[in-house]
Amino acid sequence: MNSPSREKEWDLHERMLSKDSTVSVDIVLTFMEPLVQALERNPGCSHEHAYDSVIDALFIYFRHPDRYDERRASLGTYLAQIARRKAQDRHRSAVASARRNKEFGSIVELLPAPPNMSVETQVEVKLLVEKIERAGLSERDLACLRLIVMESRSTNMMAEVLGLTHLPQAEMRRAVKRHYDRLMKMLKRLCEEDPDDES
Amino acid sequence: MTSPEWLKRVAERSRSQPGMLGHVFGMYQSLEDRSNEQLAVDLACSPETLNLLALCIRPEGEAFLDQVKDICRRFEVKPSALVTVLRRVEVMEALEEDSSNESGMRTLQIAARDRSRNREPKP
Numbered sequence: 001m002n003s004p005s006r007e008k009e010w011d012l013h014e015r016m017l018s019k020d021s022t023v024s025v026d027i028v029l030t031f032m033e034p035l036v037q038a039l040e041r042n043p044g045c046s047h048e049h050a051y052d053s054v055i056d057a058l059f060i061y062f063r064h065p066d067r068y069d070e071r072r073a074s075l076g077t078y079l080a081q082i083a084r085r086k087a088q089d090r091h092r093s094a095v096a097s098a099r100r101n102k103e104f105g106s107i108v109e110l111l112p113a114p115p116n117m118s119v120e121t122q123v124e125v126k127l128l129v130e131k132i133e134r135a136g137l138s139e140r141d142l143a144c145l146r147l148i149v150m151e152s153r154s155t156n157m158m159a160e161v162l163g164l165t166h167l168p169q170a171e172m173r174r175a176v177k178r179h180y181d182r183l184m185k186m187l188k189r190l191c192e193e194d195p196d197d198e199s
Numbered sequence: 200m201t202s203p204e205w206l207k208r209v210a211e212r213s214r215s216q217p218g219m220l221g222h223v224f225g226m227y228q229s230l231e232d233r234s235n236e237q238l239a240v241d242l243a244c245s246p247e248t249l250n251l252l253a254l255c256i257r258p259e260g261e262a263f264l265d266q267v268k269d270i271c272r273r274f275e276v277k278p279s280a281l282v283t284v285l286r287r288v289e290v291m292e293a294l295e296e297d298s299s300n301e302s303g304m305r306t307l308q309i310a311a312r313d314r315s316r317n318r319e320p321k322p
Contacts (some may be wrong), residue, residue, distance in 0.1 A: 018264055019256065019260075019266070020256075020269065021220075021256045021257075021267075021268075021270050022255055022256075022270055023256070024219070024255060025254045025255060026207055028254050029203075031204070032205060033203070051208060055212050059212070059216050059219075060258065062216070062218060063216070063218055101268065138270055166214075167225075167229065168229055168230075170229075171229040190222065191298050195249070
């Protein structure tokens with residue numbers, strides 16, 4: 001897909017400033033694919049990160065269209081700059097997340113085992129941690145498990161790591177419970193797995 | 200026009216953007232316990248059109264009616280249906296702003312759900 005002409009960009013920006021409610025749809029449809037394609041050419045930028053970063057850039061522009069100065073750059077260039085910064089943030093975050101995943105087991109190991117926990121149970125916990133590390137869980141799920149392990153399981157803290165704080169309180173509580181139940185079910189399944197089954 | 204694969208993703212993300220119609224839809228669905236499909240039925244549009252509607256800037260202020268008309272003209276939605284959704288959410292937001300009025304919020308949610316149940320056809 002080709003980038004839009006300068007005239008089309010001016011028209012879109014003018015409509016944005018005049019509070020045309022449907023121009024945002026045209027802007028998304030016009031810029032999404034060219035910006036994603038451009039972003040994906042950067043090393044280390046995945047397809048998923050490219051889409052999310054372009055979406056970030058578009059919503060930032062929708063919130064503050066007046067921050068764009070058409071004398072300094074085309075709208076496409078302006079959006080691409082924001083998207084690139086967002087993609088870099090995502091990449092840094094992904095690298096940090098991978099590092100934290102490796103550290104998940106060490107968090108559990110650092111916690112002192114309860115005095116009444118048998119050696120057998122301690123071995124089982126260690127095996128479970130290894131299974132969790134191999135299960136390929138998302139960063140959000142691992143962050144929730146960290147909270148559970150650290151016994152910091154307040155609804156607000158869980159909502160924060162799950163990215164649900166924008167929801168109304170009642171819906172947030174329901175969504176957190178859904179995630180918690182799903183994680184508990186997943187942990188139960190991991191516990192029940194045959195330790196010799198490597199499939 | 201066929202829907203691009205990423206459209207649903209942008210529509211989902213619009214739910215966390217207060218200036219977007221998608222945010223209004225998210226709040227309305229939460230308040231009225233409506234799924235995407237049910238909201239599309241309420242607005243008499245397809246799920247694909249619902250995703251496009253979510254990307255519109257939320258109508259507000261003096262231009263509210265003109266903005267609603269523009270959206271409805273373009274996406275062939277009944278203005279009365281869209282205004283119903285927008286107004287319901289505005290009322291909820293007004294109550295939420297009054298943070299001391301927590302019981303009022305719960306009353307509104309209960310009332311809205313009761314109203315939804317009453318609206319369902321009786322067997």
